Amino acid sequence: MTVRRLRWAAWPVAAVLALAVPAPGAVAAGAPPEATVTVNARAGLAAVPDTGIGVNHAVWDSQLGTDTVADLYHAAGVRTMRYPGGSYGDIYHWKDNTAPGGYVAPGTDFDTFMGGVRRAGAQPIVIANYGTGTPQEAADWVRYANVTKGYGVKYWEIGNELYGNGHYGANWEADNHADKGPAAYAAGVVAYADAMKAADPSVKIGAVLTTPGNWPDGIVGTGDTGTWNQTVLSIAGPHVDFVILHWYPTGATAAEALTKPEQVDDMIYLARDEITRYAGRPLGIALTETNTPVGMDTQPGALFAAETYSSLLENGVFTVDWWDTHNGGTAVSTVAGQTDYGDSGLLSSATCLADGACEPALNTPFAPYYGLRMLSTFARPGDQFVRAGADDPLIDAHAVRRPDGNLAVLLVNKDPAAERAVTLGYAGYTPAAGSQVYTFTNGATSISAAAAGSAFSQTLPPYSLTTLVLHPAAAAARPPAPGQPTATTTDRTATISWPASPAPVAKYEVYRQNGAVSEEWGETASTTLTVGNLVPGTRYTVNVLARDAAGNVSWASPPSTLTTGAPVSSSCTVRLTDQNDWASGFVGGIHVVSAATTGDWTLTFTWPTARQHMTSGWNGTWSQEGATVTVTSSASLASGADVGFVADYGGPNILPTAFTLNGTLCSLG
Template sequence: MAVLLTLTALNAPTAQAPAAHADDTDPVTVTVNARAGLATVPETGLGANHAIWDTNLGTDQTADLLKDAGTKLLRYPGGSYSDIYHWADHTAPGGYVAPNTDFDTFMRGVRRTGAQAMVTANYGTGTAEEAAAWVRHANVVKGYGITYWEIGNENYGNGHYGAAWEADDHADKSPAEYARHVVAYADAMKAVDPAIKIGAVLTTPANWPDAIVAEGDSGSWNEVVLSIAGPKIDFVILHWYPGALDRAGHVPDMIQLTREQLAEHAGPGAERIGIAMTEFNTGSSSNGTNTQPGALAAADAYATLLANGVFTVDWWNVHNGIGAVTEVEGHTDYGDFGLLSSATCTSDGTVCEPALNTPFAPYYAVQMVSRFARPGDRFVRAATGQAKVSAHAARRPDGDLAVLLVNTSSDTSYPVEIDYVGFSPASGAPTVLTHTNGATSITTSATGSATARTLPPLSLTTLVVRSGATETGRPGAPGQPSVTAVTDRTATITWPAAAPGTRPIAKYEVLRQNGAVTEQLGETTGTTFTVRNLRPGTRYTVNVIARDGGGAQSWPSSPLTFTTGTPAASSCSVRLTVQSDWASGYVGALDITNNGAPLNGWTLSFAWPRPWQSLGSGWNAVWTQEGSTVKVVNEAGNGSLATGASATVGFVGNYTGPNVLPSVFTLNGAVCSST
């Protein structure tokens, strides 16, 4: 996103339904599992975008508000302006540059905020030499020590896929040309300062133009960029405007698919490449961008992205300007994608935003997340049994635990009962932080219980719970596990040994995360374990814990995620080929081969991995879908399959979220090999 949003008229207020009291509502069970470790909170986790068209970019008041929100990274010079901006003379031909927004002014604000900077070098109308000179000015002349440098903004939006909003003066607008320039930029910029990290632009899974292969290209944008620039980059860049408030559930697949693309296309050592979400906003002007629903969605997504290992999530934008004005949950929503008010008005002057730098609701969401999950804390699994209530948890280095609870219901106060696994809360009241609909601050108290709470409608609640167990003498956590020899049924997991506490380590336990529940897959006295009896085509996330001779357990290792395959040999084999993809659906072909006895009639079955996937149509067979299961039954002309014979069928698959392809197929009940 690059420019200020436009404006529309104010809608009439909507009637508010009476709130349901907690006495009328069944308790919601919340499970917090401290044995199921996720990512560690990074120093740069909470970020925001600054834009050179924002007159207030460099003011002390803005910097101080961002500091109070816990902002740890600021991105500059702002969206698509990055690809027309020339830092040396502070110009952006074709765009507006506000006074007092030059690079050194931006950096003064960054330092006052106590944040790090991320700079987007001009790819669209700039050069590698210009970017290298910027690094020299920033890190050699000024000593700013800026680590993170992006090469361009949304460069896939240069017209190559049919839509053009991003400036690009290169005659060749292909992903291969972009990747070749990324290599040149990386070489030139790192010649000035080898310590910097270079980021390349990717498309976000299930967001246009992800997976589309343009004419003349050897693959999608991501495949081509990673295959050429992968060895030269240190992180990749995603942008996400989901356009709805209930999309946090897409995040784990979104990030996992990105990691799989890195592993497949970026070359050896791709695991070193980080993932940055350098633009994020709910993008839901109809449901509330700067009112409480947008704030709840923001907190949910921030926590989910960081728990899945994204090293920065950067809100678009600090200031943005008035847009479509509506009434949302009893409050005026200005359609403003900023954290802070720009004090702008509609074109007819009938509606104006509050005073400059008044925090909007998403500001308090960022502030709440910063108080819930601090740099160095480790996310652990949390889950609820109520769709309107989401939960996140993070363990602190001193053993305490923070739990973030989000109630998205407009009219129901939900009582929750919290069950802790692998953690014993101390007696006494926890510290409670709360933000409710329309509130202009986060309230803090020490009340109630660590195991029960009532959540007001449209609220964010964080409980900081003291540990009732001593940390002294506990074994250290095992190191990062790795996996080898993955088959359809087995996988060998290895990890660096844990440091013993006051007693020697007696054994290690390998635990699978299944939602917020852990299942022990096995235990060993060594540091390698082969897990058996796994399910084909299934994604597993595991942790390892150490236990000493007295029964004391360590905190969990970092998570390891892997996916099992299908049988190496079977009476059937199936090959799925994606023939075309338009980022919300695809044409697939299934080549079915009979490796067993001759068949006179066959049924192929598979299940969609995710609820947002469905069958559009199919051909060369009779296709039906019931629930998530798809059945493909032969037609009269292709029902006989001799040994070694094949049949090919086709289908259209639709999706509205990250497209995890089906991988397990059965033919007349037998699990097939995938080729």
């Protein structure tokens, strides 16, 4: 049976952020366009988890748990499988394998699912029924899975997209509770977590959040005191172990859809900021559903999958789960010369559409399947992502360093018509000249491999994924890397501390990531460094490296992201509030106080992203140039003045935290 999911999509297009790396050389007549890729092994990102590459599996799918599907997923390196299938999670009852109001295929019970999971070499993530279930039903499931059967199911979500239960208007998620607000859901999560951990204290419980920049993020519902995320994290944060995000970016064209992964850094930064502010403790982040809006079965889907998974995993998300395994076609179109069925499944359902077009044979992999397979070739559990970037907006680059000293580079050519001649440069790593090359091209039905090519130059086919596996030119003696740093900040300084390297070292070096380039902030023999002259209200990502007495340098530590703020005291005080938000724009109110300022005054701030834009304002004269917004007024500031604006945003909406009044940096009130 074909099951289609309702999606709420009302978000504007995001701007593309280009990486700042050297410009390519001149192009000879008839030669492919040139691009330069920089791989920086000093700029460490997150480690690749053993749960990273995930998929969804659903009880309406008669192929659930079959050997054919399990073997395909094993070959693709799938490490996590989610059950019982999106919104079905809130109508599914595991004891009798039923979902009132929905279709359940024969032979899709929990034990059958677990058989497929084990054959694939994966682990499960399970949705406990919040919408029409009870904490006791969920606790019984935990006890059956882990005590009776010994399956060791670690990750459990409490419900699916419960913000879609009608509380904010749109209503696709089953929820029988009289109170459908975020406070009621959060209290329910606490009850579920308590009952499930009583059955098995080792389980990890996840709560559903809205994804920053996506509906209904930022909206305060009727009768609520805060947004969904603020409320859920404040109440349930102390009781859960991770949070759940879903991400279905919009896009009218493949080109537009393929720009959307650039939002991931800001999206995860905002999610972590909310976790810190409202939960008060670290929580893992799982993105358990995603898919592309264009080219679900063709090459754009493969490129989107590889790019999105890489971007999320290098930001420390512990699992990314494609929606889904089988779903059925919706509409036939031609994308980049290939037939696309509008089927969000990784594998063909062999369905025929109303116009007579039929999908390929059952379980034939669509292009995104090979995107995941390429990803598992590129990034393996235990590898560490390092920063990579390109000077061409149609080329994306990611890289990992491996424990054996090898380096792997994933190159994505998003140009559907032209190949790219790419020159590769390396910082903190010297590769041998040759490389193992894996390529997936438009329309291909497999990934090709060749022990050929250069570590320093490659020609990328149009619309392709290419992975290079490189060996070091010479074996390097490296001291162990330091632990992840932490930081405390003021408006212009940061004090960075880190755990000592487990082996003797001569000194530590602290680097700031600036695109694909590292800037050394300083070095010290201790495990603390204070840096100054930073820009207020700015985000920085730093790594620490250790160097021993012989001059050997370690790999980079895990990254730490810090944000400078505003001064503790100043002659002026500013308070910005998001007064009304509709998930693609908001009304901002600014209260300014300064007893020392008389006459005309000018207040200035800078948007943190290129996706934000002021559209109108009041109680002053407003303007925006680039990312900088200015308002001028002559209103008295002795007891405070209020000005306001309307702004649009596309993607995560990071609010500014640095304001200057007549050139003076203000404190925040």
